[in-house]
Amino acid sequence: MNQLLEKRGLRATPHRVRIAQKVLQEHCHFTAEDICGWAGGLKKRLSRATVYNILNEFVAVGLLKSFYSSALGKTIYDSNTENHFHLYDTDKDQILDVDPSLVTVNTSGLKGYRIDQIEILMKGRRR
Amino acid sequence: MNQLLEKRGLRATPHRVRIAQKVLQEHCHFTAEDICGWAGGLKKRLSRATVYNILNEFVAVGLLKSFYSSALGKTIYDSNTENHFHLYDTDKDQILDVDPSLVTVNTSGLKGYRIDQIEILMKGRRR
DNA sequence: GAGTATTTTTAGATTCAATCTAATATTAAA
DNA sequence: TTTAATATTAGATTGAATCTAAAAATACTC
Numbered sequence: 426m427n428q429l430l431e432k433r434g435l436r437a438t439p440h441r442v443r444i445a446q447k448v449l450q451e452h453c454h455f456t457a458e459d460i461c462g463w464a465g466g467l468k469k470r471l472s473r474a475t476v477y478n479i480l481n482e483f484v485a486v487g488l489l490k491s492f493y494s495s496a497l498g499k500t501i502y503d504s505n506t507e508n509h510f511h512l513y514d515t516d517k518d519q520i521l522d523v524d525p526s527l528v529t530v531n532t533s534g535l536k537g538y539r540i541d542q543i544e545i546l547m548k549g550r551r552r
Numbered sequence: 553m554n555q556l557l558e559k560r561g562l563r564a565t566p567h568r569v570r571i572a573q574k575v576l577q578e579h580c581h582f583t584a585e586d587i588c589g590w591a592g593g594l595k596k597r598l599s600r601a602t603v604y605n606i607l608n609e610f611v612a613v614g615l616l617k618s619f620y621s622s623a624l625g626k627t628i629y630d631s632n633t634e635n636h637f638h639l640y641d642t643d644k645d646q647i648l649d650v651d652p653s654l655v656t657v658n659t660s661g662l663k664g665y666r667i668d669q670i671e672i673l674m675k676g677r678r679r
Numbered sequence: 680g681a682g683t684a685t686t687t688t689t690a691g692a693t694t695c696a697a698t699c700t701a702a703t704a705t706t707a708a709a
Numbered sequence: 710t711t712t713a714a715t716a717t718t719a720g721a722t723t724g725a726a727t728c729t730a731a732a733a734a735t736a737c738t739c
Contacts, residue, residue, distance in 0.1 A: 436706080438716065457697080472718045477697065479716095495620040498726095499696060512665065527661030532674065534654030538639065540676040547659065549667040563735080565687065584726080599689045604726065606687095626725060680739105687734065694727070705716065 433486035440471060444479050449488060452505040454520050456497075492544070494520065510545040523547065560613035567598060571606050576615060579632040581647050583624075619671070621647065637672040650674065 426445050427437035435441060444460060460476045480502055483489040490503045496513055501520060510523040523545075532540050553572050554564035562568060571587060587603045607629055610616040617630045623640055628647060637650040650672075659667050 436715075438706085440717075472720095473696095474698080474700095474719080475717055493620055493622045512662070512667075514665075515668070523662065527659070529656075529658040529661075530672075531656040532654070534656075535639070535650065535674075537678060538641075538676045539679045540639075540674050541642070542675040544673040544675075545657070546671040547662075547667050548669040548671075549665045551664060552666040563686075565734085567688075585724095599691095601690080601727080601729095602688055683736105683738080685734105685736070687732100689730100689732075692727105692729075695725095697723085699722065700720090701718100703716100703718075705714105707712105707714075709710100709712075 429488075433488060435482060435486060440475055441479055441482075444471075444476070445483075445488070448483075448502070449504050452503075452522065454501050454503050456499050456501060458499075510547065512547045512549060514550055515548055516550040556615075560615060562609060562613060567602055568606055568609075571598075571603070572610075572615070575610075575629070576631050579630075579649065581628050581630050583626050583628060585626075637674065639674045639676060641677055642675055643677040 426442055426449075429449070430437045430441055430445060447460070447463065448455065457473075457476050457480055460480065461471065461473050480489065480491075484491050484502070487506060488504075490506050491500050492503065492511070493499070494501050494513075496518075503522075505522050508525050510525060510528055512521045512523050513519075514521055528545065530543055530545070532543070553569055553576075556576070557564045557568055557572060574587070574590065575582065584600075584603050584607055587607065588598065588600050607616065607618075611618050611629070614633060615631075617633050618627050619630065619638070620626070621628050621640075623645075624647075630649075632649050635652050637652060637655055639648045639650050640646075641648055655672065657670055657672070659670070
């Protein structure tokens, strides 16, 4: 975990390591408040500013992605940094990752523009 | 304009008519603050609460759509209520409508889910 | 019409996520 | 050490959006 951080140019401070362990071990979606509210097994709670600082650093160096969820009204951090799309399960009120291989998008009709990025949010539910 | 509102069950009050004229005549993107800041040729300026009330009523009855733009950090109201996608022109810092016929999406790989809605935001620029 | 009920509009307060500030603490470098 | 650079912090601030409770406008009944 320390090398992971340092490889990206971030000093492996206790706070950063702690959050990284919580958040980078497996793919998950979470909010900044989730981390603020999480004691993390330490005596002192992380300050809100620290949480936002660290999460946004992680985003800047590519350890996290973030996006704003209209449904939830806040920024969601996503430890899946691979290219993928999102499916909001309206039944479970939960955001799921969708492998891009399951969805094909063809933008070749869009002449005159160079598309750099495509964000797709689907809404649906189990059938 | 009055019938348009009443057909949707909204009384054609002067404020609603005024905003409808500003906003529903042709396809456009705008924020609530755009409307608040707009005098509208009237003596008294619209209160912020009224603007939000009316815009959200318009959304509720299908006269407008709205979506949150992460790039701009606020809710965008869209008088194009047809199914369409969005292209954020990173050069011009502007959101453009994309006719859905220009983009094909195939979600048939997503087995086990019924997709009710697809939102696509592309980022790009003129080539 | 007058009187009453309902709907709209309002200014200002409030909320809430997120950022900023400026001081303190920690770590690194000389 | 001493000094310089980086992290962390509590609390203030911002800004979009909503809420509140009162005033204004409109519709409805007799």
